[in-house]
Amino acid sequence: MRFVVDTDLCVGHGRCYTLAPQxxxxxxxxxxxxxxxxxxxxxxxxxEDVAAACPEGAITLVEK
Ligand code: F3S
Structure with a gap:
């Protein structure tokens, strides 16, 4: 399982690295x-919670 960030959608809200700096x-x-x-x-x-926390919906969790 890994994250994918859509760089076209990310605008730098920072919730992802604030909630999950690991x-x-x-x-x-x-x-x-x-x-x-x-x-x-x-x-x-x-x-899943971290992915859902992005206001832009830029984070996806995928299996591989
Ligand atoms: Fe970007 Fe969403 Fe994180 S806008 S910085 S991926 S909370």
């Missing part, structure tokens, strides 16, 4: 960057 970082202008870490099966609910 999974997200920000670039120099505050847009989301995905860290190269594995999301465990037991973290699915938290991961």
């Amino acid at each position: 999974w997200f970082d920000c670039d120099d202008v505050g847009y989301a960057e995905i860290k190269d870490v594995v999301i465990g099966a037991g973290e699915r609910t938290q991961a």
Whole structure:
């Protein structure tokens, strides 16, 4: 399971890296960057919550 960020939709709200700094970082202008870490099966609910927290709907959780 991993995140995908649609860079056309991300405008830098920053909820992703504020809520989940273990999974997200920000670039120099505050847009989301995905860290190269594995999301465990037991973290699915938290991961779904983080994806849902983006006001732009820019974050998707995919299986591979
Ligand atoms: Fe961008 Fe959404 Fe995060 S707008 S910075 S992906 S909360």
